[in-house]
Amino acid sequence: MNLPVSQLRAWVEVDLSQLERNLHAIRAALPRHLKYIAVVKADAYGHGMAAVSSRLMRAGADLFAVANLSEAAAIRELGSGWPILLLSPLLPTEVRAAIGTDVIPVISTLEEAKALNEAALRSQSKLRIHLKVDTGMGRLGCWHTEAQALYRQLAQLPALQVDGVCTHFSSADTDPEFTRVQRKRFESVLQQLKPAPAAGCILHADNSAGIDTFPKDGPLNAARIGLLQFGIKPHPGSLLEQVSVAPVLSFRTRVGLIKKLPADTPISYGQTHRLPKAGRIAILTAGYADGIPTSLSNRGEVLIRGQRCTIIGRVTMDQTIVDVSQLNEIHPGDPVTIVGKDGRESIHVHDFCQHTGQIEWEFFCNLSKRVTRQYLTGTIARP
Numbered sequence: 001m002n003l004p005v006s007q008l009r010a011w012v013e014v015d016l017s018q019l020e021r022n023l024h025a026i027r028a029a030l031p032r033h034l035k036y037i038a039v040v041k042a043d044a045y046g047h048g049m050a051a052v053s054s055r056l057m058r059a060g061a062d063l064f065a066v067a068n069l070s071e072a073a074a075i076r077e078l079g080s081g082w083p084i085l086l087l088s089p090l091l092p093t094e095v096r097a098a099i100g101t102d103v104i105p106v107i108s109t110l111e112e113a114k115a116l117n118e119a120a121l122r123s124q125s126k127l128r129i130h131l132k133v134d135t136g137m138g139r140l141g142c143w144h145t146e147a148q149a150l151y152r153q154l155a156q157l158p159a160l161q162v163d164g165v166c167t168h169f170s171s172a173d174t175d176p177e178f179t180r181v182q183r184k185r186f187e188s189v190l191q192q193l194k195p196a197p198a199a200g201c202i203l204h205a206d207n208s209a210g211i212d213t214f215p216k217d218g219p220l221n222a223a224r225i226g227l228l229q230f231g232i233k234p235h236p237g238s239l240l241e242q243v244s245v246a247p248v249l250s251f252r253t254r255v256g257l258i259k260k261l262p263a264d265t266p267i268s269y270g271q272t273h274r275l276p277k278a279g280r281i282a283i284l285t286a287g288y289a290d291g292i293p294t295s296l297s298n299r300g301e302v303l304i305r306g307q308r309c310t311i312i313g314r315v316t317m318d319q320t321i322v323d324v325s326q327l328n329e330i331h332p333g334d335p336v337t338i339v340g341k342d343g344r345e346s347i348h349v350h351d352f353c354q355h356t357g358q359i360e361w362e363f364f365c366n367l368s369k370r371v372t373r374q375y376l377t378g379t380i381a382r383p
């Protein structure tokens with residue numbers, strides 16, 4: 001059911017023209033030859049796969065990266081021609097389906113490659129793959145000292161074509177030194193590959209924070225951009241400060257009820273807060289089932305009528321309680337900003353996450369299905 005905004009209890013506003021501006025700003029900060037791989041897994045970091053991906057297609061993304069086949073199929077419905085990388089390993093039961101989905105699996109082992117090769121041979125097709133190299137992430141990829149041998153074995157599999165080679169940084173947002181170590185290992189793998197990757201082969205390592213250490217004259221020709229395109233810098237205060245992006249998403253709820261209560265009234269489950277004096281509380285129409293974690297109990301803030309109000313008591317499944325004693329005016333139905341701007345005040349995702357102990361990626365992924373996505377679809381002039 002499509003409700004008018006005035007009836008929404010929890011919603012996010014996604015500013016698609018800001019998303020487009022962000023893509024242009026990121027591109028402008030990177031070498032011109034670089035391909036832009038838009039990472040849109042997990043429902044485009046909670047912003048909504050269809051609206052975000054189609055806007056990124058129009059804005060100039062070169063490739064897309066997802067985590068599973070249904071995400072790939074959702075992008076394919078929006079437009080043909082964009083290569084789609086599947087970043088997570090395929091399950092054995094998905095191999096056949098992958099061949100028909102026009103997706104590019106990223107593989108780590110000879111076993112995965114052989115299974116794909118056999119399936120592709122059976123369907124008489126040629127399948128593009130990217131080889132992933134583990135340079136210190138300790139997750140996907142073949143260990144970097146074994147990459148050359150695997151690459152040679154892949155060349156023997158007639159139905160596969162290695163269309164890209166990649167790695168992933170473990171600490172690009174916290175440890176530029178180790179990122180350089182990983183980058184060096186990857187570059188040395190690329191130098192040793194025989195036969196040398198063809199001219200069109202896509203060589204990529206960097207995520208949003210990685211591009212902070214991107215050498216302009218290095219061998220890489222693509223970057224995988226997730227968080228940054230949504231306007232969030234993975235580590236404020238870095239070189240990325242030069243990239244002028246702004247948040248795309250605001251998270252809002254409403255005042256459901258307002259009550260006056262006497263001093264010493266316990267608030268919410270577990271009585272973790274007692275009103276120090278007589279005051280007024282507002283009960284908001286969103287809780288942890290929407291994406292306000294219980295770690296904000298007795299510590300987070302929201303904005304109502306441009307003023308900061310503190311969360312008191314435990315956040316519950318469908319409601320959150322705030323102290324509104326200081327507000328001169330407040331009415332049921334008033335909008336409440338959990339993340340975003342209201343007048344001169346704003347709550348940034350970084351502030352929210354400092355209170356919750358989450359990482360920024362997690363905040364976006366925890367915005368639940370029940371939170372309606374509202375799209376602002378303005379156009380922008382091309383820079």
Ligand SMILES: Cc1ncc(COP(=O)(O)O)c(C=O)c1O
Pocket residue numbers: 039087168206207208209224225226227228234
């Ligand atoms: C393999 C891989 N590459 C790139 C990204 C994008 O990272 P970021 O959101 O920091 O840009 C991710 C995100 O999880 C990832 O898993």
